[in-house]
Amino acid sequence: GENVEQHPSTLSVQEGDSAVIKCTYSDSASNYFPWYKQELGKGPQLIIDIRSNVGEKKDQRIAVTLNKTAKHFSLHITETQPEDSAVYFCAASRNNAGNMLTFGGGTRLMVKP
Amino acid sequence: NAGVTQTPKFQVLKTGQSMTLQCAQDMNHNSMYWYRQDPGMGLRLIYYSASEGTTDKGEVPNGYNVSRLNKREFSLRLESAAPSQTSVYFCASKAGTSTGELFFGEGSRLTVL
Numbered sequence: 060g061e062n063v064e065q066h067p068s069t070l071s072v073q074e075g076d077s078a079v080i081k082c083t084y085s086d087s088a089s090n091y092f093p094w095y096k097q098e099l100g101k102g103p104q105l106i107i108d109i110r111s112n113v114g115e116k117k118d119q120r121i122a123v124t125l126n127k128t129a130k131h132f133s134l135h136i137t138e139t140q141p142e143d144s145a146v147y148f149c150a151a152s153r154n155n156a157g158n159m160l161t162f163g164g165g166t167r168l169m170v171k172p
Numbered sequence: 173n174a175g176v177t178q179t180p181k182f183q184v185l186k187t188g189q190s191m192t193l194q195c196a197q198d199m200n201h202n203s204m205y206w207y208r209q210d211p212g213m214g215l216r217l218i219y220y221s222a223s224e225g226t227t228d229k230g231e232v233p234n235g236y237n238v239s240r241l242n243k244r245e246f247s248l249r250l251e252s253a254a255p256s257q258t259s260v261y262f263c264a265s266k267a268g269t270s271t272g273e274l275f276f277g278e279g280s281r282l283t284v285l
Contacts (some may be wrong), residue, residue: 060231063214065214068212090271091271093273093274095274100278100279101278101279102176102262102264102276102277102278102279103215103262103274103276104276105273105274108273110271148214159217159220159231160217160274161217161231162214162215162216164213164214165212165214
């Protein structure tokens with residue numbers, strides 16, 4: 060089955076700096092790569108996703124890049140703000156019935172004011 | 173606009189006791205999922221239901237059973253709770269049966285003594 064590794068497990072940045080979180084996956088058939096943000100006491104929420112026919116996708120201050128050859132993808136947050144502090148999860152799946160997502164272990168991002 | 177609702181939010185059980193976690197969604201979604209979240213391990217899929225009337229095992233199904241009662245409701249049952257089942261449980265739903273956004277509930281924290 061799929062295995063997703065996520066690094067780093069914790070990340071501390073100054074407000075205004077950029078943050079980068081990296082994930083690798085094992086199943087070359089995976090073609091859907093979402094990122095979820097989990098705030099304290101809440102369920103995860105989708106912030107951005109990318110499919111394998113695209114190398115990069117941006118949405119305001121967040122962007123995701125995908126390297127299918129190397130089987131890794133990254134989340135980039137620019138101009139970080141205190142409200143970006145949360146746990147971020149990457150995930151990967153095939154486009155199969157049920158679409159079972161395999162999640163990485165999570166990154167706790169702390170943005171210091 | 174409730175989205176995905178889970179009950180109970182907190183529960184303490186003794187080893188060997190049974191309980192059912194309830195989940196309901198009001199978005200007319202086809203697919204529903206149960207995940208468990210443990211520190212450093214991300215979210216791991218327990219069971220899922222790609223559509224009403226079907227259920228399938230995920231990554232960690234042992235010790236659990238599920239019922240897709242109707243399109244709205246998907247319950248998770250622990251027949252004989254064990255300390256290893258201490259975790260935070262999340263229910264999620266998705267509109268279609270292929271790739272797409274998962275909508276999560278706020279979680280149920282279960283402690284087994």
